[in-house]
Amino acid sequence: MRGERGPGEICEVNAQNETVNSHTIAVLVDNEPGVLARVIGLFSGRGYNIESLTVAKTDNVNNMSRITIVTTGTPMIIEQIKAQLSRLVPIHNVKDLTIESASVERELALVKVVGEGEKRVESLRIADIFRARVVDSSNESFVFEIVGDTGKLDAFIRLMEPLGLADVSRTGVVAISRGVKAMDVAY
Amino acid sequence: MVSKELTGSEIVLKALEEQGVTEIFGYPGGAVLPIYDAIFNQNQIRHILVRQEGGAVHAAEGYARSTGKVGIVLVTSGPGATNAVTGLTDALMDSIPIICLTGQVPTHLIGNDAFQEADTTGITRPCTKHNYLVKDVNDLARVMHEAFHVATSGRPGPVLIDLPKDVLMAVGTYKPKSKIKVRNYNPSVKGDLNAIKHAVETIAKAKKPLIYAGGGVINSGPAASKLLTQFVKMTGAPCTLTLMGLGAFPASNKQFIGMLGMHGTYEANLAMHDCDVMVCIGARFDDRVTGRLDAFSPGSTKIHVDIDPSSINKNVRVDIPIIGDVGHVLEDMIKVWKGTQAKIDAKALKAWWQEMNAWRSVDCLKFKQEGKVIKPQHALTRLWELCREAKKEPYVTTEVGQHQMWAAQYLGFEKPNQWMTSGGLGTMGYGLPAAMGVQVAHPKELVVCVAGEASYLMNVQELSTISQYRLPVKSFILNNFYLGMVRQWQELLHGQRYSESYMNSLPDFVKLAETFNMVGLRATKPSELDDVIKEMIKIDKPVIADIHVDQMENVFPMIPSGAAHNEMLLGPEDETEKPISEEGMVLV
Ligand SMILES: Cc1ncc(C[n+]2csc(CCOP(=O)(O)OP(=O)(O)O)c2C)c(N)n1
Ligand SMILES: [Mg+2]
Numbered sequence: 113m114r115g116e117r118g119p120g121e122i123c124e125v126n127a128q129n130e131t132v133n134s135h136t137i138a139v140l141v142d143n144e145p146g147v148l149a150r151v152i153g154l155f156s157g158r159g160y161n162i163e164s165l166t167v168a169k170t171d172n173v174n175n176m177s178r179i180t181i182v183t184t185g186t187p188m189i190i191e192q193i194k195a196q197l198s199r200l201v202p203i204h205n206v207k208d209l210t211i212e213s214a215s216v217e218r219e220l221a222l223v224k225v226v227g228e229g230e231k232r233v234e235s236l237r238i239a240d241i242f243r244a245r246v247v248d249s250s251n252e253s254f255v256f257e258i259v260g261d262t263g264k265l266d267a268f269i270r271l272m273e274p275l276g277l278a279d280v281s282r283t284g285v286v287a288i289s290r291g292v293k294a295m296d297v298a299y
Numbered sequence: 300m301v302s303k304e305l306t307g308s309e310i311v312l313k314a315l316e317e318q319g320v321t322e323i324f325g326y327p328g329g330a331v332l333p334i335y336d337a338i339f340n341q342n343q344i345r346h347i348l349v350r351q352e353g354g355a356v357h358a359a360e361g362y363a364r365s366t367g368k369v370g371i372v373l374v375t376s377g378p379g380a381t382n383a384v385t386g387l388t389d390a391l392m393d394s395i396p397i398i399c400l401t402g403q404v405p406t407h408l409i410g411n412d413a414f415q416e417a418d419t420t421g422i423t424r425p426c427t428k429h430n431y432l433v434k435d436v437n438d439l440a441r442v443m444h445e446a447f448h449v450a451t452s453g454r455p456g457p458v459l460i461d462l463p464k465d466v467l468m469a470v471g472t473y474k475p476k477s478k479i480k481v482r483n484y485n486p487s488v489k490g491d492l493n494a495i496k497h498a499v500e501t502i503a504k505a506k507k508p509l510i511y512a513g514g515g516v517i518n519s520g521p522a523a524s525k526l527l528t529q530f531v532k533m534t535g536a537p538c539t540l541t542l543m544g545l546g547a548f549p550a551s552n553k554q555f556i557g558m559l560g561m562h563g564t565y566e567a568n569l570a571m572h573d574c575d576v577m578v579c580i581g582a583r584f585d586d587r588v589t590g591r592l593d594a595f596s597p598g599s600t601k602i603h604v605d606i607d608p609s610s611i612n613k614n615v616r617v618d619i620p621i622i623g624d625v626g627h628v629l630e631d632m633i634k635v636w637k638g639t640q641a642k643i644d645a646k647a648l649k650a651w652w653q654e655m656n657a658w659r660s661v662d663c664l665k666f667k668q669e670g671k672v673i674k675p676q677h678a679l680t681r682l683w684e685l686c687r688e689a690k691k692e693p694y695v696t697t698e699v700g701q702h703q704m705w706a707a708q709y710l711g712f713e714k715p716n717q718w719m720t721s722g723g724l725g726t727m728g729y730g731l732p733a734a735m736g737v738q739v740a741h742p743k744e745l746v747v748c749v750a751g752e753a754s755y756l757m758n759v760q761e762l763s764t765i766s767q768y769r770l771p772v773k774s775f776i777l778n779n780f781y782l783g784m785v786r787q788w789q790e791l792l793h794g795q796r797y798s799e800s801y802m803n804s805l806p807d808f809v810k811l812a813e814t815f816n817m818v819g820l821r822a823t824k825p826s827e828l829d830d831v832i833k834e835m836i837k838i839d840k841p842v843i844a845d846i847h848v849d850q851m852e853n854v855f856p857m858i859p860s861g862a863a864h865n866e867m868l869l870g871p872e873d874e875t876e877k878p879i880s881e882e883g884m885v886l887v
Contacts (some may be wrong), residue, residue: 121427140841142483145432146420146424149424150424153352153424153425157425188612188616191612192609192612192613195608195609195611196609198608198609199453199607199608199609200429201429201449201483202483203483204483261390284327
């Protein structure tokens with residue numbers, strides 16, 4: 113599933129000796145029923161990967177949602193994914209944040225760790241280093257909230273494993289370009 | 300105009316009327332009864348009652364393909380909608396503009412597994428260009444007009460509108476087309492001028508240029524075919540067409556080197572392999588065309604003109620992509636060509652044509668009509684010659700199989716929109732209803748469905764429709780008593796084990812014609828062929844001509860799956876010398 117490396121880095125090389133990269137793609141869509149099914153159907157129907165997908169309404173005036181998709185593929189496949197997405201009628205704008213501009217990416221995770229004694233103290237210590245917050249605690253458990261890029265979350269979760277990692281819920285990646293330029297609605 | 304309150308059904312019909320619709324193909328049922336009521340009360344739109352919803356979609360495809368207009372389908376919920384799925388997929392693959400109106404259970408029952416409920420928008424999402432579920436009668440006019448826009452702009456395709464019965468019965472306001480602003484989907488039609496200039500320079504510098512054009516030229520409208528013809532003539536380059544593109548360039552022109560691809564001509568495929576500049580216009584490097592990808596035209600610079608950005612660099616990397624409508628781009632290419640006084644080096648071009656003529660001299664489509672059985676190639680050649688003698692330029696539809704490929708090889712189309720075949724999906728059962736749709740659009744013209752006996756049976760119920768509306772469709776059945784194309788693959792790839800490919804218990808097609816009050820004709824030997832064809836052309840009634848042809852004939856040339864263009868089988872002699880690879884076997 114989730115790659116250990118950050119987006120944009122070379123993940124692997126396929127059988128045809130082409131490099132397979134991870135890309136973060138932002139998509140502005142009409143907020144209407146079925147639109148998410150169209151996007152997901154396109155990925156499953158054509159055999160593309162979805163590493164992560166997030167969606168929420170972001171524009172009340174135009175009633176639009178923003179989808180952030182992290183996907184992997186050769187440059188030719190990534191180009192296809194973008195062209196295929198752009199072709200869908202309720203999709204207004206497609207932006208490849210990995211290559212079109214510098215961008216900021218964040219993910220949030222809630223991590224439940226169950227344990228007692230020394231392990232419990234150790235988990236708190238690590239959480240502190242990672243700036244994870246305790247959002248729930250009982251005598252035998254913590255729920256940590258951690259925000260960061262995918263790599264940071266992966267690292268934190270890995271460290272929690274021997275300390276009683278019980279449950280993880282992640283939002284998936286959201287991303288936005290750096291600088292003044294915004295993503296327009298493109299009518 | 301003062302906006303008047305109308306029922307949903309009336310809004311549907313008013314929108315169709317405003318869009319210039321005069322015929323629709325449909326089949327009633329509970330969920331669409333309100334629309335049928337509205338149809339009953341008007342005279343502008345003629346409804347053709349098919350015998351199965353699948354037939355309605357193919358009929359609308361034939362109608363659309365032969366006129367350039369949108370084909371309209373009206374079916375009920377549940378089984379009506381699911382029966383339409385094959386036709387919608389077919390139209391999506393071949394870029395045919397269709398609007399399919401489906402009834403749906405009332406909105407408050409959606410999701411309840413109500414009687415004749417199906418998740419129509421869910422089922423058809425991957426097989427339509429776009430679909431809508433209308434939940435508010437006041438959205439209906441907008442959706443109807445938007446659907447026409449989506450179906451016809453960019454790369455055309457099928458659009459489905461799901462109409463719950465309560466929405467059809469509710470009262471709302473109609474909005475005319477002019478009041479509707481489509482807020483997203485607006486594909487660009489003009490190509491980038493710099494890319495066009497670059498393309499023209501590249502073509503002018505070519506030594507072995509080749510123009511490879513497809514169905515996009517036909518979709519762009521008859522003007523695009525004229526422009527293509529003009530451009531090909533200006534450059535002096537050879538021109539090949541895809542199965543979907545036949546008619547976009549006149550077959551009788553000296554620069555036409557035939558169809559390309561799996562069953563294309565020797566000269567077309569070798570020219571594809573050896574050219575140094577390939578100009579792909581409104582075609583999509585389909586696997587039937589490219590053969591083995593890593594050996595596809597290895598030395599050429601590739602220019603690709605297409606309205607759909609997702610067609611560019613999908614299968615084959617191209618050097619100069621031009622995104623835009625083929626007609627607009629050709630117009631600009633011609634302007635730039637003239638403006639820069641471009642010219643391909645005459646000596647190089649001459650040498651290229653000499654190569655071409657050497658390949659042509661192989662005469663890859665030659666056949667021998669001898670003995671007591673009719674060769675299918677001979678039947679089609681005579682069909683064409685006798686049509687010409689009778690001064691007819693028929694509209695031709697086909698079913699799917701060997702007969703389809705022979706029709707593509709032996710019938711020479713001079714104009715666009717005369718040739719209707721299921722290319723992308725290869726749908727058996729397409730030809731007869733499509734011919735019906737073509738005849739509805741062109742009541743006075745000669746419409747021939749070139750069929751295989753097996754495909755013909757897949758939508759044979761439409762004979763009843765043809766009879767009812769007195770549509771003088773001619774069915775020209777090349778009857779080989781086999782799923783011929785399947786049998787050919789079994790012969791070549793599966794050691795002649797003819798598993799389930801023999802057609803037993805076929806109907807007597809002459810008697811079948813008679814039960815539908817049509818004329819049935821039969822030719823079983825060469826001497827009978829001409830008379831049957833002449834009779835068929837002459838009679839002003841629907842005709843079924845049952846032509847018994849050689850059962851063991853194969854379609855050649857053939858590029859087996861997984862082979863390259865220059866590894867073509869020319870005839871039976873080649874079969875043993877060039878066995879088909881293991882990797883090729885897994886391909887279709
Ligand atoms: C709906 C459908 N089912 C199966 C096929 C696979 N198929 C392709 S050609 C063919 C045989 C067609 O036989 P016929 O119509 O007699 O034509 P012939 O090849 O004999 O000319 C079959 C079964 C198909 N194309 N479409
Ligand atoms: Mg047959």
